[in-house]
Amino acid sequence: MKKAVCLVSGGLDSTVTTYIAKKNNYDLFPLSFLYGQQHEKELQSARTIGSLLTEEEHIFFTLPLHQFGGSILYKSEKPQIKSTPLDKIGTLIPPTYVPARNTVFLSIALSYAESLDAGAIYIGVTATDYSGYPDCRPEYIEAFQTMADLATKKGVEQKQIKIETPLLYLTKKQIIIKGVELNVPFELTWSCYQGRTKACGLCDSCQLRLKGFQEAGIRDPIEYETTPDFYKIK
Numbered sequence: 001m002k003k004a005v006c007l008v009s010g011g012l013d014s015t016v017t018t019y020i021a022k023k024n025n026y027d028l029f030p031l032s033f034l035y036g037q038q039h040e041k042e043l044q045s046a047r048t049i050g051s052l053l054t055e056e057e058h059i060f061f062t063l064p065l066h067q068f069g070g071s072i073l074y075k076s077e078k079p080q081i082k083s084t085p086l087d088k089i090g091t092l093i094p095p096t097y098v099p100a101r102n103t104v105f106l107s108i109a110l111s112y113a114e115s116l117d118a119g120a121i122y123i124g125v126t127a128t129d130y131s132g133y134p135d136c137r138p139e140y141i142e143a144f145q146t147m148a149d150l151a152t153k154k155g156v157e158q159k160q161i162k163i164e165t166p167l168l169y170l171t172k173k174q175i176i177i178k179g180v181e182l183n184v185p186f187e188l189t190w191s192c193y194q195g196r197t198k199a200c201g202l203c204d205s206c207q208l209r210l211k212g213f214q215e216a217g218i219r220d221p222i223e224y225e226t227t228p229d230f231y232k233i234k
């Protein structure tokens with residue numbers, strides 16, 4: 001069976017991506033990162049999602065990026081996550097950006113994939129309805145693919161490790177509809193930047209998620225402390 005490394009964060013996008021990889025008949029090797037994020041709630045979700053889809057070991061890779069600072073997502077920072085007006089999300093690179101995160105993650109995934117002799121790495125980046133992170137753009141993924149082809153023995157031998165980004169051009173609404181088709185357990189996913197009992201409903205990630213559910217006409221099954229005015233599905 002062909003193998004794929006899947007970057008699993010516990011969020012909605014990475015979960016739908018992992019279900020797509022499963023549907024594409026890959027044997028999945030889930031990979032998650034402890035990079036100094038403020039809370040581990042998303043990692044609990046990641047663990048559950050991984051266990052539903054594969055018997056293979058789920059690697060939790062520790063990379064203390066918070067030692068460098070530079071993002072309000074780090075546990076070393078005081079929680080200061082603010083709510084951005086929905087129409088402004090994605091227009092500027094927000095303080096939740098983690099310096100070069102996808103390059104670091106994809107590099108680790110590339111090493112893991114080559115060691116496994118895997119043919120693909122699945123990552124749930126999207127350039128539509130996104131937070132404005134530069135390392136989610138199509139040209140970034142294309143450049144990383146070129147680098148991966150040059151950097152690996154498999155690449156030199158013409159056995160490409162393909163960076164698979166099935167959500168790249170989908171809106172959040174389309175991602176949710178795709179997830180429904182694949183029976184994705186949205187109730188097990190965690191997107192909120194904060195790690196409280198319920199999702200906050202106000203951070204950029206919660207707002208983008210709720211906008212997607214609103215547009216899809218589907219109720220988000222997770223619980224929220226509050227929901228923005230645009231979300232009318234009760």
Ligand SMILES: [Zn+2]
Pocket residue numbers: 191192193194199200201202203204205206207
């Ligand atoms: Zn939130």
